[in-house]
Structures are given as C-alpha cells and as structure tokens.
Amino acid sequence: MDTSKSKRHSEPLISVQALNACRILVINGKGGSGKTTVSTNLASWFAQRGDTTALLDADPQGSSEYWVRLRSPELPEIYGFKIDSTLRTTMSFQLRAPKSTKWLITDAPPGLSGMALDDMVSNHDLILILVMSSEMDIRASARFIGDLLLTQNMRRKRRPIGVIANRIKQQTNSWGSLQRFLESLRIPYPAKLRDTQNYVKAYAEGKGIINYTQQTHASDNADWKTLIDWIEAQNRERHWMK
Numbered sequence: 336m337d338t339s340k341s342k343r344h345s346e347p348l349i350s351v352q353a354l355n356a357c358r359i360l361v362i363n364g365k366g367g368s369g370k371t372t373v374s375t376n377l378a379s380w381f382a383q384r385g386d387t388t389a390l391l392d393a394d395p396q397g398s399s400e401y402w403v404r405l406r407s408p409e410l411p412e413i414y415g416f417k418i419d420s421t422l423r424t425t426m427s428f429q430l431r432a433p434k435s436t437k438w439l440i441t442d443a444p445p446g447l448s449g450m451a452l453d454d455m456v457s458n459h460d461l462i463l464i465l466v467m468s469s470e471m472d473i474r475a476s477a478r479f480i481g482d483l484l485l486t487q488n489m490r491r492k493r494r495p496i497g498v499i500a501n502r503i504k505q506q507t508n509s510w511g512s513l514q515r516f517l518e519s520l521r522i523p524y525p526a527k528l529r530d531t532q533n534y535v536k537a538y539a540e541g542k543g544i545i546n547y548t549q550q551t552h553a554s555d556n557a558d559w560k561t562l563i564d565w566i567e568a569q570n571r572e573r574h575w576m577k
C-alpha cells in the first residue's frame with residue numbers, strides 16, 4: 336500500500352528555488368548519451384529509500400515524464416513535472432515541487448550552449464555529465480565541459496561536477512584520453528555504467544536498477560551504489576559549506 340502518496344499529494348508545493356533539496360542537473364554535450372537513463376535511475380534509488388524525490392523533465396521530448404507516468408502505484412512515488420515551454424527561463428520561480436523534496440533531479444535537453452546552458456546551471460547544486468566512450472562523444476564532451484566551466488553561473492559559484500561514463504564495453508584509448516583531460520581539470524568521474532539491456536528494460540517498466548534484486552543486476556547495482564555514495568558526499572560538503 337502506498338501511504339506516502341496521499342501524504343505527499345496534500346503537501347504544499349513551493350518554488351524549486353526555495354527547496355531545501357540537493358538539486359542535481361543531468362546533462363551532456365551530445366544527445367543520446369544516457370541522461371534520461373541516469374535521471375530515472377537516480378530518482379528510483381532515492382525514492383526507494385523513502386526520500387521525497389522530484390524529477391524535472393526539461394527536455395521537450397518528455398521521456399522522463401513519460402517514465403514517471405509508467406510507474407506502478409505500488410512503487411514509491413516520484414513527483415514528476417516538466418518545464419512549460421511558455422516559461423521564459425528554464426528554472427523559473429513558477430516551477431514548484433513538494434516542500435519536503437530532498438532530491439530534485441533535472442533531465443536536461445540535449446545540445447545546450449551559451450545563455451541556455453548558463454540558465455540551466457542556475458538553481459542546481461551538482462552537475463552530472465554523461466559521456467559515452469566513442470571518440471566522437473568524448474570530443475564533444477570535452478568541448479561541452481569547457482563551455483560549462485565558462486558559464487557565468489559556474490564562474491560565480493563553482494558547483495561540483497561528476498562525469499559518468501555510460502555504455503562502457505571495454506577500456507578504449509579514447510576513454511583514456513578523456514580521463515587525462517578530466518584529471519587535468521580535476522573533474523572526478525565517479526561512475527562507469529555497463530552497456531546492458533537491464534537499463535532498457537527498467538525504463539520500459541517504469542523502474543530503476545534498484546528495483547531488481549536478481550544476480551543479473553548485482554554489478555549494475557554496485558555501480559549505482561558507488562555513484563550514490565559520491566553524490567551524498569558532495570551533498571554533505573554542500574551543507575557543511577553553507
């Protein structure tokens with residue numbers, strides 16, 4: 336029985352700017368690298384352990400919002416919402432989420448740059464960048480990370496960035512060059528996610544890897560545990576810095 340659902344529905348919604356939440360932006364320099372996969376898995380993980388979790392779909396494709404609607408009522412609730420295309424700024428004060436939200440995850444649209452990228456960065460505390468291990472993806476990501484670091488919002492207040500290597504099949508030369516690039520910028524890469532149909536199936540079922548306890552998902556769950564531990568360490572540091 337989902338008692339939390341009725342409780343949260345009666346909860347007031349407040350501006351995302353006023354939330355006492357860790358606001359995570361999931362983004363990449365090239366489309367199709369796994370933003371929605373990571374956003375939905377993060378939301379599943381936090382919701383599963385009972386934290387109030389909101390998933391903001393900022394991509395007009397609406398893939399995260401669709402996934403929230405797919406979820407069985409038996410699963411812990413995730414507050415799904417999207418950016419209204421009539422809003423002028425991406426993180427407008429008009430965006431509201433439940434007051435007790437502990438984790439706000441934003442699934443960003445692909446191909447952001449300039450003002451739109453700067454705008455997306457504002458009102459987020461932590462940035463996760465998805466990178467796949469192809470040479471093309473890595474080059475696009477290196478450029479994107481450079482642009483991101485130069486946005487006004489990042490120069491004004493440097494948020495922690497973590498790079499997630501997605502769809503990793505094997506160690507490649509190109510991954511080695513990305514690692515060197517990240518190390519030169521002191522950007523951590525807290526997770527590598529396998530290329531597996533487990534992610535495709537979980538999305539189609541409105542679930543995340545955390546919802547599968549079988550041995551077939553053990554190594555993926557271990558990857559997620561590493562990533563969640565890193566995010567929590569960043570979040571603790573954020574509170575400590577306040």
Ligand SMILES: Nc1ncnc2c1ncn2[C@@H]1O[C@H](COP(=O)(O)OP(=O)(O)OP(=O)(O)O)[C@@H](O)[C@H]1O
Nearest residue numbers: 366367368369370371372445502529530531534535
């Ligand atoms: N680790 C993985 N293993 C296997 N398939 C994956 C993995 N990560 C993502 N995929 C699949 O790759 C496709 C693209 O992933 P996803 O939709 O998460 O990317 P995206 O960055 O959100 O794309 P877009 O830019 O179109 O929004 C999807 O079909 C997804 O199921």
Ligand SMILES: [Mg+2]
Nearest residue numbers: 370371394398
């Ligand atoms: Mg997507």
